[in-house]
Amino acid sequence: MSNIARTAKCILFWMLLCVSVLYQSVFAQNPTLGKLTVTGLVQDEDGYSMPGVYVQLKGTNLGTSTGTSGEYSVEVLPEDVLVFTFMGMETQEIPVNGRTIIDVTLKADAVVLDEVVAIGYGKSSRSLLTNSITKVSSDEFEHTPQQDVLAQLQGKVPGLSLQVTSGQPGATSNMFIRGGTTTGVSSDTPLIIIDGVVSQSLRAIQDMNPADIESMEVLKDAASTAIYGARAANGIILVTTKTGKTGKAKVNFRYTIGIDQQPMKLDLLNARDYIYLTRKAVYEDPRADDVIKNRFLSGSFGMSTGNAFDAPNTLEFLDVFINNYGQDFVANLIENKGWQTMDDPVTGRKLIFQDNDFQNATYKTALKHEYDFNVSGGNDKFTYYASLRHLNQDGIVRGTWYKNYSIAFNGSYQISKAWKIFSKATLNVGDRNTMSNAVNSLQRAMFMPPTYRLYYEDGTPAPGEGMASFRPRPYENYYKTKYSTNTQYRVGFQVGAEWNIIDGLTFAPTLYYSSSEGITSGFEALNETTGTEIRPASAAHQYNGHIQTDVVLSYDKKFRKNHIGAVVGATYTKDNQFALNGSGSGASTDLIPTLNATADTTQRASSTMTREAMLSYFGRVSYNYDEKYIASVSLRADGSSKFAENHRWGYFPGASVAWNMHKESFYSPAKKVMNKFKIRASWGMAGNNSLSLANSHGQYGITGTTYLGEVGILNTVLGNADLLWETTESYDVGLDLGFFNGRIELILDAYNKITYNRLYDKKLPSTTGYGSIKCNYGSLGTKGIELELNAVPVSTKNFTWNLGFNFTFYRTVILKQPDNGELKNRIGGNYVYDPETGEDVKVGGFAEGERFGSRYAYHAIGVYQTDEEAALAPYDEQAKGRKKYAGDTIWEDRNNDGYINAKDMVFMGYIRPDKMGGITNEFKYKGLSVRIVMDYAMGHVINNGNLGYGLASIRNNFNTFGAALRDCWTPENPNAKYPRFTPMSDSDYGLKNFARSGEGIGSSTSGQTNTSMFYHKGDYLAFREVSVSYDFPTNLIKKIRIKGLQLFGGVYNIGYVTAYDGMSPELYLGYDYGYYPKPREYSFGVNITF
16 A cells, blocks of 8 residues: 555544544534623624624634624623724724623724735734735635646736646646746746645645635745745745634535637648648759659658558549549549549649648647535634535647546634644545647647548558657557556645643644655557557656644734734754656557566666755744834744755845834825835845755766676766855835725835855766766846736725736846856857947857847848849858758848858847736626736747748658748749748758757757747737626525525636737747647636535
8 A cells, every 4th residue: 555545544534533523513512611602793884794704702712703794602701802803994802891792893994905914934914014925815716717726826926927838737837936046947936835834846736726725925025935944045935725714614516617729720731732832842942853852742751642542641643543443432532531632733633632630630629627515614612624626627639638636624623722723634636648748749740741641441540650759649649648647646634733822922833744646657559650669668656755843932912012023933844755667568468558568578667765854943023113113033044954964054034124104193194195105125035955965965876787796886976065055135125005095005026136156067077977066156136126006996885896917027137157268257158240349249148247048040131032143142051051042041141251150140039028917807796796817928039930840841741831832932922921932851951941050049949940030029918817707696595595606607818919920929938849738718617605
């Protein structure tokens, strides 16, 4: 039995025990001695009843909430004091004095929208916050259209950039906060903390039930993140899940159905246009001699004839088919089986062929079904929240899908006035089927010439071109995908207590355990593309376990106008990783798709095991005087086993101050217009320990040989015992402004952060026997500004308009590099000609004082119209001096030296946007709510390599875009946008009209198309969501004994306003060579509350 299975059983037992306690607590009669039952009604100043007001017994955690009519009931002692709190209202403390009826009127606070925000090891009201923190409430996760809950942060958090690199169901996203701290998006992932548990990866949050989330807080400045020390340099996302509230049991059920579609269909040629274009182009191409023409026209390509009826390629001359198979047979193909005929543009003879749409064979309309059930409630002693959820989501690419099953339980029990215990447990099972290589499936396979068959006559899938690395989706699914399994088990468990030692002093110990276990297997049935490796099979088992212990002592006390808060504590974490991998081939049957059927001589197995630990101490002291002058200081010390003993400990301080100017007496005249004016500033340091044990301690392996009769052991990774903690220091200043009594809220931030002692891989000479060693060197700096606006432009009795807008601008530059003798210590790059100075200058790569991620390309300035004009072309080094013809690209010779080379490349832009934000509009009329959500990004460029790949016929045997038929040069179309099209590979035949290498300063992926023809601005405005919900009036639904009924629907990922002509402008890698697109989703559902 696996560790996960055993843990899951323990959690289920714990849940049953909690449910038993729940039953006893909710339904059993508890004796009360000397107590009074106090009842009452809570209203606002206008006389309206106020549901949801928290009524707490002062000095304890006991309390209740008012019902839908503002009523409450609570058991107290005659001498107790009741505390009434509600967001945006002034807190009231009322002594009982033996009374049994206490009605209360709450008054509006001076700052209406003073929300409570989670901070490190505590909470704070927004008015007392000294840091840069953005809160995202549970409303954003109510109708999440996809599994990835992080996608709901897009455009809603200033400074947070999210890149969804795949629309595959269950796929993970890349995200970074305030530009990150490295030069790679995937390395800038913020630290995720879920209910106090340090998450092992983004998957932990991306697999969780969105309906369980109460709120997310994004901590951005180092003063707020410093108390978490290690790994906090990239920012922190605090996730708080829902808990039960006192009151009657609340049961909620939600069902959602979604319809996902391919957002944009690529303009690929059908078979008729493909045959016409390719055969005519190669025949008329002056660069193609008779050998080349014969190779394409009657060889082994999609436009080639000479194919038998049952061959993968269906193109042949009609008279050949009639001679070989008979008139009736061919007539049946044309009349009943969809075969087509056309005139050959080369010979004039009739051709016969199938027209197969490989794009339709790749994509489909997909369905999503989601079921969510939760129950919550409690009394003065016990609160509980439990949820069940199942998601079944098909992908828009055939053969991809994601299924998720989750269980969660949060409970608390008040043992006495001083002691409270709580526990949380989760079980999550994710089952998915994915593509192993998106480029192979969504570019190479989908661009298969449409003359290739999709299916043989017996209904089995055909292999297309017959390449093992990429096959049509039906073929891939039939022989490989359907045998794959990929299941992830995640469990989480925590138990803790709160001891209210004296008024204001609390001790909270907590024990956490979380783990993930992945079990995968793969098999490929015997088929005509596998080659020498028959029936390959694989299996893997990965386990990651996390144990965490927190002890926290908190003090919070108010002495007249002086308010002091303090936190001290310690954390110990231990992480264990284990991986087992096996492979084999040569099975004698498809009926046993497991390793045990493979040939013994092919079987291989390997395993790895890693243990890491960290011990941390932390503290924070905060003070405010009369809520006017606020200050906070914190310090964390982390000791990590990843570093050698002499550098194991890192220290991370933080400090922040704020001034609520609006609370000063002299400010009173301005309150009618600007009711809030807060100035804040912060400074802090946070760490990054993203390295392996091998980087500091070294790694060893067995050589496979013996020395003096002993097993040989080889040092495979060179350790560096002098590695230091990578540290990010950050300065932040901000303004929190409120206008017209909270109708407009404006938050402004400006920051400057510097990352020191960057961890990087330093290359070593080959004579050392090692490729590189992990070192500390260099620094990276980011400066930026952020703006967040929340407004209520219209608010009447029945209608409300809420508006949210945010904007971010940042700029990251390299401050210090290792000394290497180059100007600006540049690493990488190449020389280009600078027309302003008339000199060659080195650009690109990484250099001090410059942004990273620049892209350069060859500048296309036209097309040669005649052979005579082309004969005068400069020498093209990438084309190796190949003779130019009419229809070839004119490249700008920027230095006029008669050569086209890297020096002639021009600046295209940067791959990451530096301006981004979002706009949210919500309109409410009685029970009707309409949401319109948009987000935007500006400042990046994208190379549409997908288009370039097709126009360049990179693989010779390739379908292409409609642009090749409409917008490429021909003698009849001399003013076309692109040069001459030919099915001859632009790369293989050295034509270099489309496909040009990056020369170290452009894109370096396969099928490089580093020309100005394919670079476009990636600026976009995304229409992310238009949704509608309707809550039925209570007086209509109470007759059927339900408390709430909501119908909802929406459209998500609707489209873009952009100049980019590819599938999506949300790509921050600089190129687009085909990826799994984010689907457009139509979602509908019902939410019922009992």
